[in-house]
Amino acid sequence: MGRSPCCEQVHTNKGAWTREEDDKLIAHIQAHGEGCWRSLPKAAGLLRCGKSCRLRWMNYLRPDLKRGNFTEEEDKLIVNLHALLGNKWSVIAARLPGRTDNEIKNYWNSHIKRKLVGQGLDPRTHLPLKAGVRQSSTDEGGCSGGGGDLDLSISLRLPHAAANWPTTSASPEVVPAPPAASCGQTICFCYHLGFRSDEACSCRASPSGHSHGHRG
DNA sequence: AAGAGAATCAACCGCAGACGA
DNA sequence: GTCGTCTGCGGTTGATTCTCT
Numbered sequence: 001m002g003r004s005p006c007c008e009q010v011h012t013n014k015g016a017w018t019r020e021e022d023d024k025l026i027a028h029i030q031a032h033g034e035g036c037w038r039s040l041p042k043a044a045g046l047l048r049c050g051k052s053c054r055l056r057w058m059n060y061l062r063p064d065l066k067r068g069n070f071t072e073e074e075d076k077l078i079v080n081l082h083a084l085l086g087n088k089w090s091v092i093a094a095r096l097p098g099r100t101d102n103e104i105k106n107y108w109n110s111h112i113k114r115k116l117v118g119q120g121l122d123p124r125t126h127l128p129l130k131a132g133v134r135q136s137s138t139d140e141g142g143c144s145g146g147g148g149d150l151d152l153s154i155s156l157r158l159p160h161a162a163a164n165w166p167t168t169s170a171s172p173e174v175v176p177a178p179p180a181a182s183c184g185q186t187i188c189f190c191y192h193l194g195f196r197s198d199e200a201c202s203c204r205a206s207p208s209g210h211s212h213g214h215r216g
Numbered sequence: 217a218a219g220a221g222a223a224t225c226a227a228c229c230g231c232a233g234a235c236g237a
Numbered sequence: 238g239t240c241g242t243c244t245g246c247g248g249t250t251g252a253t254t255c256t257c258t
Contacts, residue, residue: 015252016252036244037243037244037245038242038243038244050243050244051244051245054244054245087246087248088245088246088247089245089246089247090245090246101245101246101247102247105248107246109246144247201240
């Protein structure tokens with residue numbers, strides 16, 4: 001109940017996709033658009049569940065996917081976004097054109113996580129491992145979601161934060177913050193990123209609401 | 217050259233929220 | 238307001254590839 005029955009069907013294929021299946025899926029989506037994933041497999045002549053089709057399209061077949069190695073800028077961006085958002089891979093992916101949540105998630109787990117650990121940082125909190133896991137009370141109200149004094153903790157409290165922020169082609173939507181985009185003296189990173197809901201923002205510095213005004 | 221272990225990545229699973237009847 | 242369905246997300250797994258001994 002409540003769960004999609006599509007994946008429970010016994011006559012659906014599982015495992016790696018074949019070239020033929022890919023071609024069918026691409027052809028169908030090019031002809032009809034993404035539309036309803038549940039009905040897509042049948043319409044496209046695929047013995048797959050809609051979920052599987054969607055995943056394949058989103059993570060592998062989409063024409064706008066970048067693929068290839070992550071750049072240094074993307075790497076920094078992921079670290080910064082993760083410091084702010086945690087494991088919100090889809091939100092992070094939305095800020096990295098051509099990258100998928102799955103790709104970023106894998107990259108995080110295989111590369112960045114290890115790199116942070118190698119630097120003596122907790123990949124979950126982005127705090128130094130040996131410095132204790134408790135973050136200061138001042139940080140809890142901040143926008144970074146636990147930055148401490150780390151360089152990679154968004155660095156939004158400094159006037160020159162925008163200068164530190166990777167504003168490369170890999171993140172075209174990241175724009176310098178307007179003056180109003182601040183929580184007191186602390187610049188809310190969410191505003192930079194264009195988040196519309198409070199969900200993505202851990203900023204609690206402004207009880208009367210987000211002074212930076214989430215758009216939407 | 218072969219085997220073992222590590223690393224990488226595609227795909228699956230289950231859950232939660234959104235949406236419509 | 239409730240229930241059922243669908244979509245999307247995050248965590249996890251397993252197969253494949255790479256690297257080291």
